[in-house]
Amino acid sequence: MDTTGKTITCRAAIAWKEKSPLTIEEVQVEPPKAGEVRIKMGSSGICGSDDHVLTGDLSMKFPLIPGHEGAGIVESVGDGVSSVKPGDKVLTLIIPQCRECDACLHSQGNFCDKQDVLPCSGVMLDGTSRFSCRGQKVYHSFRTSTFTEYTVVPEISVVKIDAAAPMDKVCLFSCCVPTGYGAAVNSAKVTPGSTCVVFGLGGIGSAIVMGCKASGASRIIGVDINEQKFPRARALGVTDCLNPNKLKKPVHEVVMEMTGVGAEFAFEAIGKIETMVSAWNSCNISYGVCLILGVAPEDTQLPLEATKIISGKTMKGVCLGDYKPRDCIPQLVTDYLQDKINIDPLVTHQLPFNQLQKALELYHTGKAVRCVLLF
Numbered sequence: 395m396d397t398t399g400k401t402i403t404c405r406a407a408i409a410w411k412e413k414s415p416l417t418i419e420e421v422q423v424e425p426p427k428a429g430e431v432r433i434k435m436g437s438s439g440i441c442g443s444d445d446h447v448l449t450g451d452l453s454m455k456f457p458l459i460p461g462h463e464g465a466g467i468v469e470s471v472g473d474g475v476s477s478v479k480p481g482d483k484v485l486t487l488i489i490p491q492c493r494e495c496d497a498c499l500h501s502q503g504n505f506c507d508k509q510d511v512l513p514c515s516g517v518m519l520d521g522t523s524r525f526s527c528r529g530q531k532v533y534h535s536f537r538t539s540t541f542t543e544y545t546v547v548p549e550i551s552v553v554k555i556d557a558a559a560p561m562d563k564v565c566l567f568s569c570c571v572p573t574g575y576g577a578a579v580n581s582a583k584v585t586p587g588s589t590c591v592v593f594g595l596g597g598i599g600s601a602i603v604m605g606c607k608a609s610g611a612s613r614i615i616g617v618d619i620n621e622q623k624f625p626r627a628r629a630l631g632v633t634d635c636l637n638p639n640k641l642k643k644p645v646h647e648v649v650m651e652m653t654g655v656g657a658e659f660a661f662e663a664i665g666k667i668e669t670m671v672s673a674w675n676s677c678n679i680s681y682g683v684c685l686i687l688g689v690a691p692e693d694t695q696l697p698l699e700a701t702k703i704i705s706g707k708t709m710k711g712v713c714l715g716d717y718k719p720r721d722c723i724p725q726l727v728t729d730y731l732q733d734k735i736n737i738d739p740l741v742t743h744q745l746p747f748n749q750l751q752k753a754l755e756l757y758h759t760g761k762a763v764r765c766v767l768l769f
């Protein structure tokens with residue numbers, strides 16, 4: 395049945411308010427307006443950023459449909475959409491690329507002005523949402539929403555990928571892989587023989603480890619409070635695992651002792667102030683580079699020792715591996731299809747959408763690196 399131009403009724407997960415359990419409901423998904431794309435979801439990852447939204451660390455409008463790390467097939471497009479067409483395999487993007495704003499036009503920028511990360515916009519560019527449930531408006535998350543059988547996103551937040559990409563894994567190229575792998579190979583440009591320390595060995599941290607390993611780092615220290623993460627991290631390339639809760643000294647002091655001079659590259663992929671400070675303090679004071687990927691709770695400040703700033707080390711924030719997403723992500727997918735990147739170890743679990751609760755449990759207990767929801 396042709397659904398073009400019609401409202402679609404389907405199943406979606408709704409968070410009615412902060413810290414409340416998700417429920418799978420029947421929702422109405424309006425047709426895409428001008429400049430928008432309606433997508434039949436194929437798969438979605440569960441990312442730490444979704445958890446920040448559900449806990450309220452990142453403030454968004456509720457009720458909302460969570461999820462942003464998605465892959466699917468274009469069902470229909472609104473007026474003026476030219477970069478994708480029905481039938482195309484696509485990824486949803488947590489940061490758009492409008493190709494018109496200051497950040498998009500700058501050679502080094504990727505944090506497109508057409509998004510409002512803080513507070514994360516729950517609406518489309520015209521200020522309204524395309525979802526409703528039992529007559530009530532339901533908001534988008536990160537202008538995407540992927541825990542749903544159908545979603546509507548702005549064209550600038552969608553990118554077409556190779557049709558051969560396996561739907562049950564490729565959603566990780568929407569966020570996890572460009573963010574983590576990209577932070578190592580593209581943002582930090584990790585050098586052969588270097589020492590790296592990665593705070594947080596979840597999906598993003600694991601992708602960072604892969605990038606450090608691929609870049610030839612000789613020592614990769616992994617830091618996590620959940621020791622279940624260690625065997626998989628070692629398999630990806632971590633050489634030393636540290637659990638800060640079991641150390642007698644602050645973790646940065648242990649990293650300093652282990653390395654003698656501090657790490658050349660430190661990555662924070664947790665989203666907590668104390669681990670950001672630990673990552674900074676783990677770097678070599680002269681040439682160390684500290685990359686912050688974790689999203690800290692809103693309205694928090696980073697306390698750094700001011701006199702230590704002039705010694706030469708660098709702190710850099712990274713969103714989506716500094717890639718301009720619509721320009722760069724399709725090539726990463728092609729690299730995967732050509733066996734230049736192997737992301738398969740990141741997909742530790744795959745479950746049908748109706749087992750969302752089980753998938754969330756795998757996320758919360760830390761048993762999964764990434765659990766992919768299949769539609």
Ligand code: PAD
Binds near residue numbers: 444
């Ligand atoms: P995740 O929940 O899979 O991983 C977080 C890991 O941190 C887990 O393994 C935890 O056990 C561990 N952890 C928690 N607290 C501590 C602590 N105090 N010390 C050591 N380890 C701890 O999340 P993720 O990997 O999907 O996301 C990680 C962060 O990256 C999160 O803040 C998310 O919002 C952010 C992110 N940033 C971008 C970006 O572009 N910068 C993109 C996507 C996600």
Ligand code: ZN
Binds near residue numbers: 441443462463569570
């Ligand atoms: Zn994400």
